[in-house]
């Protein structure tokens with residue numbers, strides 16, 4: 188195939204000037220520095236960009252005005268903010284809010300995983316139940332659901348385990364079991380599960396079918412394939428919207444008054460504000476705490492993303508570069524179930 | 536066209552057997568794969584039509600044929616990734632997918648998902664696109680199934696996995712994720728992963744088709760090594776050099792049918808059907 192002729196006929200297409208082509212190539216080569224590692228970097232002055240400066244000045248002035256307003260406005264009462272930011276009631280409220288958030292998210296995730304797996308099942312009964320759960324719990328306002336769970340002990344005063352129409356084996360008074368705290372957790376968790384089910388389902392669907400095939404070919408059963416192969420890969424797609432949902436949950440806990448559960452952060456700051464007749468500084472207290480918790484959650488999300496992103500890099504087409512804003516946003520968007528949020532992702 | 540010296544079909548298979556007897560593989564070695572009258576349909580699409588295939592222990596069968604002729608489907612039926620529509624598949628004499636005893640009314644009894652998984656575990660499969668587990672390192676990929684399916688201890692599985700990675704020349708890549716490996720390296724890890732289950736036979740579905748040309752040789756070298764070691768293999772491949780060197784039998788598929796079968800010399804050097812001649816002209 189390859190020619191053995193050391194001088195193939197006119198490699199440049201016949202337009203070489205008379206003389207040996209080898210010689211002309213040597214001349215071209217000697218015109219450059221001898222060492223190919225050496226180069227002279229391009230030196231150039233930046234093109235003028237007046238727009239950059241104008242916009243920076245305008246926005247900078249606006250920020251200064253805002254800071255000035257925040258610092259000097261007497262209505263904000265920064266002194267009161269400082270007094271109450273570490274108030275026992277407030278700090279306890281932070282604790283309860285965090286606890287409700289975490290427990291509701293755990294419950295929601297477990298229920299959602301179940302619903303998502305049922306949704307993919309071959310069994311039409313399981314698929315139907317899963318669909319109905321998502322339909323009902325996503326379709327009713329969370330506030331209404333919380334009121335319902337608060338009234339659950341009235342609607343169902345006693346839970347009985349026994350033979351239908353026969354003897355009772357065990358009976359519980361729901362009032363003893365379902366405290367306001369658990370009613371809040373269950374109400375928020377079941378509502379959240381309906382949203383997360385769709386996120387998790389699309390996460391599971393995002394895993395290449397070849398992964399299931401390869402696992403099957405190795406003799407793995409369906410449960411193992413799901414647990415060891417599919418879920419860990421789906422988590423990469425699930426975690427970013429799960430982080431959004433967790434931050435959303437943190438804020439939704441301010442609705443637990445509907446149960447009524449009265450130990451959370453918003454209730455605590457509202458209580459103090461009503462006693463002092465100074466609503467504004469205590470709103471700031473609450474806002475600062477919510478921001479602080481959000482920051483902590485974002486750190487947690489960062490580490491989760493890092494964990495589940497292992498093994499994926501730019502070369503894998505579905506895997507965007509870890510930690511890049513566009514990548515994470517793409518993952519959020521791909522799940523298609525998170526409500527549009529203009530500031531969904533912040534670089535850590 | 537050169538005139539074809541090969542006699543008619545029946546005489547031809549006898550000739551094939553005669554060739555085998557001079558091979559390292561004795562014709563008396565036990566049959567590992569026995570496919571009989573296999574049909575597969577996807578809705579109205581008749582993808583496999585009356586396919587027969589017999590592969591003896593230690594043999595290498597190479598399947599060739601144009602794209603869409605049903606080669607992958609045949610392999611996938613053998614390890615039950617697809618359910619056959621008609622016909623039987625036996626591995627070492629054991630019917631795949633169904634109980635040996637049929638029901639009193641004449642129907643077959645399907646095996647449970649666990650039983651099918653156990654049958655699959657004895658068949659190694661290597662895919663065109665590797666399908667390594669991306670969230671696991673090379674070592675973890677190879678360890679996974681022995682630990683999860685065979686319930687071998689982690690320490691033992693790791694020792695075995697390291698030996699296998701060394702065998703495919705990747706001892707120093709054990710802790711790399713698949714995304715950090717070249718295509719050829721990924722495919723070699725995939726082969727090690729399948730071997731870790733100590734399968735009776737291996738199926739390869741175009742193991743080198745997704746690779747850059749310069750990476751094909753390293754994967755074929757592993758296949759040759761396996762063949763020399765006596766592994767029973769069915770390889771879908773268009774690498775005719777490999778087929779000529781390693782295959783005990785070559786089968787040519789077209790439009791769902793196995794239309795020619797024989798030794799590499801018979802099939803590659805003396806193709807009888809026009810379709811095979813045309814096909815060879817396109818790949819050689």
Ligand SMILES: Nc1ncnc2c1ncn2[C@@H]1O[C@H](COP(=O)(O)OP(=O)(O)O)[C@@H](O)[C@H]1O
Pocket residue numbers: 577580582600601602603604605606607608609
């Ligand atoms: N799951 C499936 N559903 C429908 N048609 C399929 C499916 N798998 C394969 N086919 C069809 O079966 C035929 C054979 O495919 P395949 O076995 O992949 O061929 P080959 O591997 O020889 O290229 C093709 O026409 C393909 O489109």
Ligand SMILES: [Mg+2]
Pocket residue numbers: 606607608740741
């Ligand atoms: Mg194929």
